[in-house]
Amino acid sequence: MKIVFHKRYYNSSYAMDPAAAPGRLEGIVDILSKNKEYVFIEPKPAIKEDILRAHTERHFEYIERNPLLLELASLAAGGAILAAEEAYDGNPTFAVIRPPGHHASADSCWGFCYFNNISVSLLKLFSEGKIKSAFVLDFDLHTGDGNINILSFKEESFRVKILNPDSSGRTGYIKEVKNYMEELDNIDIFVASAGFDQGIDDWGHLLYPEDYDDLGLLMKEYSEKLCEGRRYALLEGGYNHDALPKNVNSFCTGFK
16 A cells, blocks of 8 residues: 655644644654555645646635745645545555645635645546546544535536545444445545544544544445545544554555
């Protein structure tokens, strides 16, 4: 499996918020780098053309006012694109990127997000004629309104299914995801908005590490069934720095 990462993602000076807090990524990178099955690859920033498929010129100019933020948000979007390209080529990929993106809409953003990494990456593949449909599993505690706002209102020729599970119990949560995947058809690629703040030791107090393993396995099983295993995942939320590495590693164990 491929792991997308760039050392610039360690820079937390672009914002003063929990999602940019120092120490978020170090534990993830440390635990994943110990697995010899994983190959780390380094992305390049997304170019303006890539970003404007998902965002307005006005929104781009708003982010551009802060040069460091533009650099890092573009690099995160570029990491998402690289993950999508690797997945399309048949390599399951997890992107350890920062800042996150699922609360960024076409002309606005909130929730510590700036560019919508999921949308930028999917629309890049779509623009190149590689995909006509996608499934997005957003298991972050907070619904990815940006994913919905951008991808639900794109041209009819690009069909995107989005699931934000809302079951209150951990067993029901996994069952909800499985039942939804059972009904999918004609999907060209799977992608996860992989937020880990539903963790039992995080804000949501719901999912255990083994549940994240199950989510990864479901992504693997149904992507192999529907689209030759094309799948990738992008890091979103997760705020307990002690629990985050274990939860990410559990997801990747099932997902790989």
